Amino acid sequence: MPGSPSNTVTAFAPAKINLYLQITGRRDDGYHRLDSLIVFADIGDQISATSSDQLKLTIEGPFAKGLSSGDNNLVIRAANILAEFAGIEPRANITLTKNLPVASGIGGGSADAAATLHALTELWQLTLSKQDLLALAQKLGADVPVCVHGKPSFISGIGEIITPAPDLPEAWLILVNPGIAISTPEVFAGRNGDFSKVSPFATPPPAYTEFAALLNERRNDLTVSAIAIAPEIQEALSALDTSPGQNLCRMCGSGATCFGLFEDEIMAQKAADDIQTAHPTWWIRAARLRS
Numbered sequence: 001m002p003g004s005p006s007n008t009v010t011a012f013a014p015a016k017i018n019l020y021l022q023i024t025g026r027r028d029d030g031y032h033r034l035d036s037l038i039v040f041a042d043i044g045d046q047i048s049a050t051s052s053d054q055l056k057l058t059i060e061g062p063f064a065k066g067l068s069s070g071d072n073n074l075v076i077r078a079a080n081i082l083a084e085f086a087g088i089e090p091r092a093n094i095t096l097t098k099n100l101p102v103a104s105g106i107g108g109g110s111a112d113a114a115a116t117l118h119a120l121t122e123l124w125q126l127t128l129s130k131q132d133l134l135a136l137a138q139k140l141g142a143d144v145p146v147c148v149h150g151k152p153s154f155i156s157g158i159g160e161i162i163t164p165a166p167d168l169p170e171a172w173l174i175l176v177n178p179g180i181a182i183s184t185p186e187v188f189a190g191r192n193g194d195f196s197k198v199s200p201f202a203t204p205p206p207a208y209t210e211f212a213a214l215l216n217e218r219r220n221d222l223t224v225s226a227i228a229i230a231p232e233i234q235e236a237l238s239a240l241d242t243s244p245g246q247n248l249c250r251m252c253g254s255g256a257t258c259f260g261l262f263e264d265e266i267m268a269q270k271a272a273d274d275i276q277t278a279h280p281t282w283w284i285r286a287a288r289l290r291s
C-alpha cells in the first residue's frame with residue numbers, strides 16, 4: 001500500500017560514460033548540439049526511498065562530503081517535479097549513497113535524479129508513460145533523459161533525442177579521476193573551433209576490435225577546453241595511454257574523469273591497480289560496460 005512505513009524501494013544510479021562526445025552546433029540559447037554514444041557502467045550511486053510524512057534527503061557514502069541535501073539537490077528537485085506532475089505531496093525519506101566522485105563527467109547528479117524518478121514512481125505507485133517520465137527528466141538537465149532510459153544510446157539535440165544503440169560487444173572500462181571536480185558550463189564555454197559532423201554508427205560493430213576502431217574514429221570535443229581548465233586531465237590520459245591492453249583512452253563527458261577501454265577484465269583490473277599504485281590519491285575503478 002502506498003505510504004506504508006515498511007515500504008522501501010531502491011534504484012541504482014550507474015556511472016554514465018560518453019564513449020564519444022562531438023559538438024555539432026550551438027543553439028541561440030547557448031546550449032550545444034551533441035552527437036554522443038552513451039553507455040553505463042556496473043558501478044554507481046544508490047537511491048533508496050521510504051514512505052514518510054515529509055520530504056527528506058540523507059546523503060551518505062565516500063563522496064557525501066560537501067554535497068547539499070537542500071532544495072537545489074537534483075534528487076530533491078526530481079522528487080518535487082514528479083510529485084507536482086502527479087498532483088500529490090512529495091513525501092519520502094530518500095537516502096543517496098554517493099559512491100561516484102562529484103562533478104566528474106560521469107553523470108552522477110543526472111543518474112541520481114533519474115534513479116529518484118524511478119524509485120519514487122514505484123514508491124508512490126504512479127503510472128507514468130515513458131514519454132511523461134522523459135519530459136520530466138528533461139526539465140532536470142540535458143543528461144537526465146538518457147539516464148532514465150538507462151541503456152546504451154546515441155544522443156542528439158542537446159541530449160534529449162535518444163536513439164537506442166545497437167547491441168555492443170562486451171567491454172571493460174577503467175575510470176580514472178585525478179581528484180578534481182570541474183564545472184560543465186565552464187568547459188562548454190571554453191570550447192572553440194569548428195563543429196563536428198553527426199556520426200552515429202550505421203551498423204552494429206560485429207566484435208570488440210571493430211567497436212574500438214569505430215570509437216577511435218570519433219572524439220570528445222570538450223577535451224581541449226577541459227585540459228585548459230584542469231591540466232591534470234592530461235596526466236590521467238597519459239597514464240591510461242601507456243596501460244597495456246587499452247584500445248582507447250578518452251575523457252568522459254566534460255571531465256575530469258577519463259576512461260580506458262579494454263577487452264579483457266584481467267588486463268583492465270591490472271591497469272587500474274598499476275595506475276592506483278602510481279597515483280594513490282586518484283579515484284580509479286575498473287567496471288564492466290552494462291549492455
Ligand code: C5P
Binds near residue numbers: 141143
Ligand atoms: O543541462 P545541464 O545542467 O547538465 O548542463 C549544464 C551546463 O552545460 C549548461 O548550463 C550549459 O552551459 C552546458 N551545456 C551545453 N550544451 C548541452 C548540455 C550542457 O552547453 N547540450
